[in-house]
Amino acid sequence: MTRQPSQAPLDDALGRHREQLKQLFPLPPSRQAPSKVLRSAGITLLLALAVAALAWLNPTYKREHFATAVGERRAVLLNDGSRLLLDSATQVDIRWRLLSREVGLRAGQALFDVAPAVYRPFVVAAGLANVEVLGTLFNVRRLEHDEVRVTLARGQVKVEVPGAAQTPAVLMPGQQVDAIRGQLMPVAKVDASRAMAWKDDRIVFAQTPLGEAVALLRHYRTAPVRLDDPGLAALKVTGVFEAHKVDQLLDLLPSILPVAVLREQGGEVRIQRKPTGK
Known part of the structure; x- marks a missing residue:
C-alpha cells in the first residue's frame, strides 16, 4: 500500500514563512458585499426622491x-x-x-x-x-x-x-x-400713502369714480349702499374723509355731486340721480 506523505511538515513550513508569503502575495482590499452596496445606494436614492417629492408637492x-x-x-x-x-x-x-x-x-x-x-x-x-x-x-x-x-x-x-x-x-x-x-x-x-390712508382711519378719494368709491364704502357699513342709476358710476369724487364716519360722507354726496341719497328702513342707502331743476 502506498502511504500518503504527512501534511504536518508542509503546515510547519507555511507557518514559518507566512509573513514573507503575505508580502509577496498580498490579499486584495476587502470590499463591501454587493448586496450591502446596492442596499446603501437604494436608501440614498429613496431619500433623494423623498426630498424632491416634498419640494414638488410643497405640502x-x-x-x-x-x-x-x-x-x-x-x-x-x-x-x-x-x-x-x-x-x-x-x-x-x-x-x-x-x-x-x-x-x-x-x-x-x-x-x-x-x-x-x-x-x-x-x-x-x-x-x-x-x-x-x-x-x-x-x-x-x-x-x-x-x-x-x-x-x-x-x-x-x-x-x-x-x-x-x-x-x-x-x-x-x-x-x-x-x-x-x-x-x-x-x-x-x-x-402710495393715499391708497394706504385707511390704516390711519382715513379714506382718500382723488378723482375716484363714484362706482369705485361706493364699492369701498360698502366695506364700512353693515347695511348695503346701492347705485340705482349705473350712469352715476363714472362721476368723480375727491376729498379726505374719516373711515368711521361713512354715513356723514353719504349725507355730503348731494352737495358734491348731482345725486340724491335716500335712506330706507333697515339702514339701506340708495343713491339716485338728482331730479332736474333741483
Whole structure:
C-alpha cells in the first residue's frame, strides 16, 4: 500500500514563512458585499426622491384664518415676523407651506409688511391675481367682481394673473396695478400713502369714480349702499374723509355731486340721480 506523505511538515513550513508569503502575495482590499452596496445606494436614492417629492408637492403644515367685522381694524403678527393690518370686513386665509408662505385675501383689503425669507417667497392670492414678494410693504385690495388693486410702498413685487397671456407686472415703490376681468391693466404711478390712508382711519378719494368709491364704502357699513342709476358710476369724487364716519360722507354726496341719497328702513342707502331743476 502506498502511504500518503504527512501534511504536518508542509503546515510547519507555511507557518514559518507566512509573513514573507503575505508580502509577496498580498490579499486584495476587502470590499463591501454587493448586496450591502446596492442596499446603501437604494436608501440614498429613496431619500433623494423623498426630498424632491416634498419640494414638488410643497405640502401645507399649518393653516390660519383671520377676519374683521364691519368697522373693525385688526393688526396680525405672523410667526415669521411679517405683519398684516386688516381693514374693515376683511378675510384672509394663511397657508404655511414647506417652501412658501401663502395668503388668500377673500374680501376687503390688507396692508402687508413682509419679513424677508429668500427660500420661502410670500404669495398673496386675491381674485384672479397673484402677488409674489420676498420682503416689502404693499397693499392689496379686492374690488368687486374679483377685480384686484395692488399698491407698492417699499421693495418690489411681481403681480400676475395665472393663465393669462401677459407678462407679469413688476412694481416699484409708488406704483399700482389693477387686475380687471382676468387681465392686468397698465402700471400707474400713484401716491402710495393715499391708497394706504385707511390704516390711519382715513379714506382718500382723488378723482375716484363714484362706482369705485361706493364699492369701498360698502366695506364700512353693515347695511348695503346701492347705485340705482349705473350712469352715476363714472362721476368723480375727491376729498379726505374719516373711515368711521361713512354715513356723514353719504349725507355730503348731494352737495358734491348731482345725486340724491335716500335712506330706507333697515339702514339701506340708495343713491339716485338728482331730479332736474333741483
